[in-house]
Amino acid sequence: MKDDSERFRHSIALESLEDTAHLGALIARALKKGNTLALRGDLGAGKTALARSILQALGVTGPIASPTFTLVQAYETARLPIRHFDLYRIEDPSELEELGLDEALSEGAALIEWPDRAEMPEDAINLTLTITGAQSRQAEIDAPAAWAAIFAGKDF
Ligand SMILES: Nc1ncnc2c1ncn2[C@@H]1O[C@H](COP(=O)(O)OP(=O)(O)O)[C@@H](O)[C@H]1O
Numbered sequence: 001m002k003d004d005s006e007r008f009r010h011s012i013a014l015e016s017l018e019d020t021a022h023l024g025a026l027i028a029r030a031l032k033k034g035n036t037l038a039l040r041g042d043l044g045a046g047k048t049a050l051a052r053s054i055l056q057a058l059g060v061t062g063p064i065a066s067p068t069f070t071l072v073q074a075y076e077t078a079r080l081p082i083r084h085f086d087l088y089r090i091e092d093p094s095e096l097e098e099l100g101l102d103e104a105l106s107e108g109a110a111l112i113e114w115p116d117r118a119e120m121p122e123d124a125i126n127l128t129l130t131i132t133g134a135q136s137r138q139a140e141i142d143a144p145a146a147w148a149a150i151f152a153g154k155d156f
């Protein structure tokens, strides 16, 4: 773990799926080549919904399936290629390498559900979703300090 002063922590109340889409759009604009977004939270917390919002904000128009069974789905977008992983079903942490994390990060960005099934890069953007109601979620962000600027002046 890096020094705490190099991290940005922020908690966001998402009152609806629309707020989640708004957060996804904000993240989509900020994502850069080499970024890992580690998405944590219980089943149904909204990890896939947020990943879908990010991909839609990047211009993906077709269906965006959950990678629950395929483990990874790849998308070309106008700005950068994105690979969306779901590690729930991997049996060994080394499988992430076989699934192509290194390639994903050298070409674009990775969105990873159930990231604790493997080892995440130290500079990962960590986002944890908690269910607070039928349509509401709390999002906790723990990211490299540079992400503070991305949320500065935003209404959440
Ligand atoms: N504010 C919200 N943000 C995200 N998902 C929400 C929200 N409100 C309701 N939902 C619903 O919760 C479910 C989240 O499912 P999903 O994204 O597949 O969860 P996970 O990938 O974390 O298991 C979806 O049915 C989604 O429509």
Ligand SMILES: [Mg+2]
Residues within 6 Å of the ligand: 047, 048, 049, 066, 086, 113
């Ligand atoms: Mg999911």
